[in-house]
Amino acid sequence: MSASRLRAALRPALPAVVLLFLAVATQAGAPRRALDFLDFGAGVLALVSLTGTVLWGLAATDRLLLHSGHRLVAQAVHRGTGVAGLGFLALHIGVKIARDRTSGTAAVVPFTDDSRPLLIGLGTLAGYLFLAAAVTGAVRGAFTSRRGSRWWRVLHMGAYVAWCAALVHGLKSGRAAAGWVTTGYMLCVAGAAVVLVLRIRAPRRTQVPHSPPPNAHSGRPRGADRAARHSRGVRP
Template sequence: MRPDDSTADDWLAEFLGFGVGVLSLVCLSCSVIWGLVAQDRILLGPRQRILAQAVHRTTSVASIVFLVLHIGIKVAQDHTTWIAAVIPFGLLLTEDEVVTGRAFLIGLGTLAGLLMFFVGVTGVLRNRFASPAPVAARWRAMHMLAYPAWCAALVHGLYAGRAAKPVFLVLYGLSLLGVTAVLVLRACPPRIKRRVADGITALFDSDGQRDREK
C-alpha cells in the first residue's frame, strides 16, 4: 500500500468519526435559521418564503441523514453503545462514565437526536395539524423542540469527544452566530426588519443590474 493510500484512509476515518456529526449540526443549524426566516412575513415575500421553506425542509432531512450515519459509525467503531444511542443518559448507569462526565454529554447527543427525529416526523405530518387553530398551535409547540435539540447538539458536539479541530470550531461558531443573529433579527421591531429586507432586496437588485450590464 502506498503512503498516499494510508493518508487517504486516515482522512476518511477522521471524517467519518468526527466530520459527519459536525455536518449534522451544521445542517440542523441551517434548518433552524431558514425555518425562523420563513416564518417572518416582513423579511420575505411570498415567493421568498416558499423558497426558504424548501431550504428549511432540505437541510432538516440532511441533518437527520448525517445523524443516522453519525450514530451508526460511532456504534460500529465501539465509541459508544446502542443503549447510549437510543436511551438518553443511559450510560449514567455505569460508574466509570459518571466520573468523567462523558455519559451526560453523550446523553445530550442522544436527547438531541431523538428530538430531531420527533421534529422531523411532525414536519412531515404538518398538513394533518393545519386545522383547527388549537391543533395547529400544538403542532408549532412540538416543532419548536428543534431549538432545545439544537442547543443539546451544540454542547454535545463541542465537549462529548476529543478537542475539536479549528475547522470544526469555526463551523460550530458560525452555526451559533447564524442562529443567534436570526433570533435577534426576529425579535427586532418591524421597522428594523423592513430596513434589513429593503437592504437585502437592494443588494440583489444591484447585483442583477450589474450582470445585465455585463
C-alpha cells in the same frame, strides 16, 4: 465504430472496472480513512446541516424582507437541509456504534452511557427532538385544529432546544475540537441569535380593518332608516 457500438462493447467491462477500483481502494486503506473522517466529520456535517435548518426555518417566517415567493424558497431549503441533517445524524450514530465510541443502548436511551452519560445523553436527546420536529413538519396537515396547532408549535420549537443540546454535545463529548471547528460553532450560534432577534422584533402583520356596518356613513341615524323601511313595508 459508432458510439452506440462502443458503449455496447464497454458495458460488460464496467463491473470489472468497479471491482478493480474497490480492490485498489481497499488495499490502499480507503475504507479505514473514510471511517476516520466520518468518525469526526459526520457529526460536524450533521450539526452544520441542522444549523442551516434552524436558520432557514427562521428566515421562512420573515414578512419584513421576504415576499411570498422568497418564503417558499426558504421553506424548501429548510426542508432540504433538515433531511440532510437527519441523514448525517444517522451516519454519525452508526459510525460511533461501529467503532465502539458508545453503545447501542446509549444511542437509544438518553443518559445511559457508561463513561459520559450527560454529554452523550444530550446528543441522544437532541436526535429525538430533531426527529420529532422533522416528522411533525412533514405531517403539518394533521395539526389543523387550534389545539393541534399548539402541539405542532411546541414540538417544532423543540428543534431550538435540540440545537443547543447538539452544540454542547459536539463541543464537549468527543476529542478536543480544532480552532476552526469552535469558530464555526460560534458563528452558527451568532447567526441563529441574529436571525431569532430579527424574527422576534419584526412587526406583526397589520390587521385588515373590518368593513363599516351598514349606514355607518349614510349621514342618517339608524332610527330614520328603520322608520323608512317600516313605511315601505320592509321588515328590518
